[in-house]
Amino acid sequence: MNTIPYFPGCSLKDTATGFESSAQFVMETLGLRLQELERWNCCGTVTSLTTDDLMHHLASVRNLVRVQDLHESELVALCSMCYNTLARTAQRINADPVERDKINQFMDRESSYEGTVEVRHLLQVLRDRIGWETLAQATPITLEGLKVACYYGCTLLRPKEAAIDNTEKPTIMSEAMAAAGATSVPFPFAGECCGTYQVVDRRDLSIERSFRVIQSALRAGANVIATACPLCQHNLQEAQKELGHVQGLADIEIVYFTELLAAAMGMDPQRLPEGLNVLIQQTAEAQTGWGGS
């Protein structure tokens, strides 16, 4: 089976294990195995934005070196924060030989980074390498009737250089959902911020932002929100817990987009979120009830 170097990130080994296992299942089914880097470190989670602060790019560059050591030039990430941080660092350091040289001198025990590794998000790999046709053919279980709000958040769309699709009107996740037979419902907060790391010292702020995202999805008629970010998922679920009394807020499922794809590909339901299984079953029953009576 073909393989592609894969960077998991901390969350996928801890709070978001379902994201990883579902993605692995999806990619195995499609014949392109995610090959986890043998040695990797935290991506840094956020990009350092000052001109002179190269130190905070080290973590990302070390991961790129691991890919280079495999004689590969492509690295795929699932977590959108990892994707963004790795991709932005790769773009900056690949394009700037002076900064690259400085970093190489500092990391004197590593192989010298040549600036040749590019970082992709799994959605890009699905679109550009696998193709929606192939994906559709690999989904025997249809998710017809499921109304998915594809929530991109910030890091898949911004900045433009790291965006995996149009920054204001992305369709890449909806296309993946469509391939699995689900209906993607457009909602205005698809690219809005969930409050991100503010949850650490300004929880009020992240709860409020996440609440608005969920409400926007609810009003658009969604019954499940698909995300690619463990922090978005955490914040949205915190808002659900905190504001569960708000009509409908706690009912909407918040899952990783790969979990929906894996369900459509027949992954063992026991390895998928319980709420998602129930939702899929109810939707299927409603569908047959509609068509069969």
Next chain:
Amino acid sequence: MSRKKTVSVENFRARVEELSGENVFACYQCGMCAAGCPLTEEMDRLPSQVIRDLQLNDITLLDSNAMWVCASCLACEVRCPKGVDLAKLMEALRQLHLRKELDHVSIDEMSQQEIAKLPQIALVASFRKKTG
């Protein structure tokens, strides 16, 4: 008080421009950044005012909460018609504090119960943006 430690008045704008790599005079105050910012309600100065204050070399900006409320979501960055990256200016303002060990989040004061509820992705990001 923190002003004295972080940067001198004469150097304020120049230092922020140096750290961010941005030209604050490119901004013509259209307000697009403030219009799209998801967190303006929490800020004591609007994102567009932050740039205006920089143009005016107003060092009291360092006492504003705007830079700490900003979540680097980059909604402003992708929409600015003049290509000013406000997120980088916010980062430069944070760095002026953080480089003098004026942390905005105190790790020592966080309880184990608080941390237990947080995923590491949030902690790493927060510490990177709010501790130096």
Next chain:
Amino acid sequence: MSEEKMMQIFIMGKAYDVPVGVTIMDAMEYAGYRFVRGAGCRSGFCGACATVYRKEGEYRLEFALACQEMVEEGMHLTQLPFTPAPRSSYVLSELDADENVLLQHYPAIARCVSCNTCTKACPQDIEVMDYVQAALRGDLKKVSELSFDCIQCGLCSMRCPADIKHSHLAQMARRLYAVTQSPEPDHLKTRMSELAEGIHEVQLDALMKMNLDELKKQYAARVIEAEGEES
């Protein structure tokens, strides 16, 4: 005493002539320094004698254990008797190893920038940065395995720009891993039951009854386990 070959080194900025082929610790004692703190087993196990030096003509600071590293001509030396690194207190049996427990006790690990300075400072050749990264993702097994040779000298923490307490968190991880995940080793079980049966009581009783002279005699006649010999 036969003529010794001598060389010059610098201790805290002052020049001294010391014999060739001795350790940093021996050289400092030769020069007249007395180790009240910062020395322990003198065998590279206890981690008490962490030291910093710079070699003539080299730009980087080097780190080692004073009892293990040999002096070289022109070395500039100083001692670090102690690394202040607060240790989190916990009751092992009350910890939940499934949660982000290392982060709760040592949140500074979330500040790691992967600079690898800790690894470079380690006199035990441990991949310190890698175990900090494993700690961040809650991988107790990996932290335990990678940090196993740690002697807690604290040089990593001394150098860390993120103020991580490496050796303490690794110790916590090893303890947790031992009680929650790793299988209990057979030799430990055997030993514990032997102790419970009191196999050493007789020897201990005999020792307790000896006077000082008898104890000294026993000590002088003790059998020291030879290096590499199976115990």
